[in-house]
Amino acid sequence: MNRPASEKNGVDVISAIQRAGIVGCGGAGFPTHAKLKGDIHHLILNGAECEPLLRTDRYLMIHHAAQIVSAATAVKQAVGAQQCTIALKGSYQEEIASLERAIREQDAPISIHKMKSFYPAGDEQVIVAEVTQQVIPPAGIPLDVGCVVSNVGTMYNIALALEGKNVTHKYLTVSGMVKKPTVICVPLGTSFAQCLELAGGIPEGDWMAIAGGPMMGRRLTRDQALEASVIKTTSGILILPIDSLPARKEQITLLHMYQRARSSCIQCRRCTDLCPRHLLGHPLEPHRIMRQMATLALDGNTTDSRILKSAALCCECGICETFACPMQLQPRRVNAMLKQELAREKVRWNKGEGQQEPSLWREGRKAPTKRVAARAGVLEYYDRCGTAGLMQETPDQVTLPLRQHIGAPPTVLVTVGEQVSAGQLIAAAPEGALSANLHASIDGVVVSVGDAIVIRKEG
Ligand code: SF4
Ligand code: SF4
Known part of the structure; x- marks a missing residue:
């Protein structure tokens, strides 16, 4: 009997994903079964792991390549995609070797796309442009150009779901000033404190934590971190000194940030010239947003200005404030605040509005990951966590x-x-x-x- 294409070994792939409780492994955690609906031509696996210091996806690609490839083949078939590509950095040689071996052994209909080592290579809009040369319209999603992007960690969970296993554990990186930076695998709900013990113990003195990567992760005080537990989207825990650059930035109040933006923005437009979304042709120009904010009364209406509305197109990658701005201003933070206000007022950018051709300068303006780490003040931890070790514990x-x-x-x-x-x-x-x-x-x-x-x- 011929089995429907949506089944693997008699298991309905999408139902298995839904039953297992799989959500996107990083970011906001979109339920995966809901993402795999629609007219999907191209399934793209995101193995870029572009946040400096994180090594979780790299660990999975080296040590669980066979499961990732087998799950990708099953999903490709289930959604009827014509193409499947694993996109990662060309510098990930061990990961590429593992994946190529798995593809060869399984004769899998999957190709590998090697990207330069830049940040944010893993941003959905950027990775789709890198792999397909198509640009997702402003305020659009990958499906608008027939693509779905799924993290390699999500694909590993799908492999387990197809074996009947639900999501119970999480792989994550513990790095920064911990004694033994490492990739760990722990049951969901394990306390951050216990994760830190696995990485050599909680450091002396005062520190801050980041849940995720140094560019986009959630900032936590020491007390908040010690009360937190691992959830399905925790890709890493970074511990940084209280006088580190990310910690000092966090201490700047919103009011102080506005005052600095008003008095110090020299309108050099570097934030716009290096903005990954602007380089794709999206009508996002953070220098204009900063100029408008500088002339707006503190209680002024921010939702009826087209320029301020364009903040909705910002992915909060942080290139503008961490890498671009010579005055150490915070366009990303301004945009994040504007986005909250726009969401509250239910103001949306019309899909496709203002779309232009990608910049001719895009290639030369990509931000090298290691230089981003240096500007973010975390370079000293860059090579501390490898991809060999794995600590596991049941709390x-x-x-x-x-x-x-x-x-x-x-x-x-x-x-x-x-x-x-x-x-x-x-x-x-x-x-x-x-x-x-x-x-x-x-x-x-x-x-x-x-x-x-x-x-x-x-x-
Ligand atoms: S890079 Fe900084 S100083 Fe230059 S325009 Fe942008 S916010 Fe202003
Ligand atoms: S955070 Fe800055 S660089 Fe990144 S998308 Fe937003 S405006 Fe552009």
């Missing part, structure tokens, strides 16, 4: 927040005192809603249910 207790992804939180299915086992469904995505299932990550007893489900190991 005595896990805290699983219900909100781990974009969309509605799942509905709790367990009560306090109930015994659960690892992999068991404990909160289900509401029928018809954009959401994702949540599973117990260890065996134990439910000790609390609220915004998070806490499970404690017995004995």
Whole structure:
């Protein structure tokens, strides 16, 4: 009997992804089953791992290439894509060798696209342009040009889902000033404190943490970090000294930032000239936004100006403020604030509006990753974490927040005192809603249910 193309070994691929609770491994965590809908011609696997210091995806591509390739083949077939490409940096030689071996051994219909080592090579809009030479329209998504971009870590989770395993664990990088920077694999809900122990222990003195990479990760104080736990989108934990550049930037108040923008922006337009979205031909010009903000009253209306509205096109990569601006101003932060205001007022940029040809200077204006790391003040940690080691541990207790992804939180299915086992469904995505299932990550007893489900190991 011929099986439908959406099945692998009798398993419906999209249903398996949905059942396993898979969401995008970095960023906002879009539920993967919902992303794989529509007219998809080209499935692109994102292996760029462009954030300096993170090594998680690189570890997976070296050590789990066979699963990544096999899952990509299954997804390609399930969605009916004509092409599948793994895009990563040409400098990732060990990763390329592992993937090429897996592709050869499985005779997989997958090609590899080698990119230069620049930031943000992994931005969805940038990676689609790199691989296909097509530009996603402003305010558009990859599907607008027939593409879907999925992280290699997400693909690894799909491989496990096709073996009947739900999402219970997370690979992540622990780096920065920890004693032994490493890639670790821990059950979801493991505390950051325990992750830091795996990387040699919590450093003395005061420090700040970043959940994710140094450019786009979420900034946390020491206390916030010690209360945080690993969720499905935690790609890394970086620990930096309290006097490091990212920490000092974080201490600048919004008001102070505005005052500096008003008094110090010299309108050199370097922020615009190096902006990856502007270079793709999107009508985003941070120097104009800065100029307009400088002339606007602090309580002025920001949502009826076309220039300020264009902040909606900003991906918050941080090139403008970390790499470009000679005056150490923060156009990214201004845009992030404007985006919040635009979202509150439900003001959207019309898809495709103002699109132009990509800049002829785009190639020469890509920001080399190592120089970005230097400007971000994290160069001393750049080569500290390799891709060889892996630390694993099962904690005595896990805290699983219900909100781990974009969309509605799942509905709790367990009560306090109930015994659960690892992999068991404990909160289900509401029928018809954009959401994702949540599973117990260890065996134990439910000790609390609220915004998070806490499970404690017995004995
Ligand atoms: S790079 Fe800095 S100084 Fe130059 S225009 Fe942009 S914000 Fe102003
Ligand atoms: S953060 Fe700056 S460089 Fe990045 S997309 Fe936004 S405006 Fe452009």
